Amino acid sequence: MSDLSLFFGQFLRRPSEIRAIAPTGRATAREMARLVTPDMQAVAEIGSGTGTITEAILNTGLPPERLELYELNAAFCQRLRDRFPGTSVHNLPAQEMVNVGRKNLDAVISGVPTLPMPDELQAAIVGAALQMMKPGAPFVQITYGPVAPLSEAVRKQFGLTHTKSQRIWANLPPARVYVFRQQA
């Protein structure tokens, strides 16, 4: 089955978890992976879906053994294991990385749809990531919405500043990439 069919089929089953009808486009995936470099020691991607962003991350030259993937959906996890041998695929919510993941992450790349989530869930996800990341490392978040994908209250709670990309029109729907960092 193609990635598109698998993605759309799972969207129909679990729309509130997946929140998009198609995988991220290539231009957006490249922007999501822009800050990853081959010398990084540990990177996590959360909400990997069928792996469009994963592929862009690995195309930077990062060895697959240094990439951890967290994905709620079991069918997507099977696709990720088939497509990306060497990566660590966790069929777990991203919040669980504190129990199973590597520390001192150089970056976290997030396809998890944070924008529609309540503040408590946003805080659980970004809080877990920040616990596992090196100080000042980037938390890269995709969004389709018109505002920052982490609420003002959550940004304030963790002392996050951000930059954002131009809107990327070659995506369904058009997307933007935010980079959040915790201030010292």
Ligand SMILES: C[S@@+](CC[C@H](N)C(=O)[O-])C[C@H]1O[C@@H](n2cnc3c(N)ncnc32)[C@H](O)[C@@H]1O
């Ligand atoms: C919009 S899709 C993006 C998929 C993929 N990154 C892409 O760009 O094509 C969101 C993905 O996040 C996953 N997801 C939602 N909440 C999650 C959570 N708390 N932890 C891990 N994955 C989650 C969903 O199962 C879904 O695969």
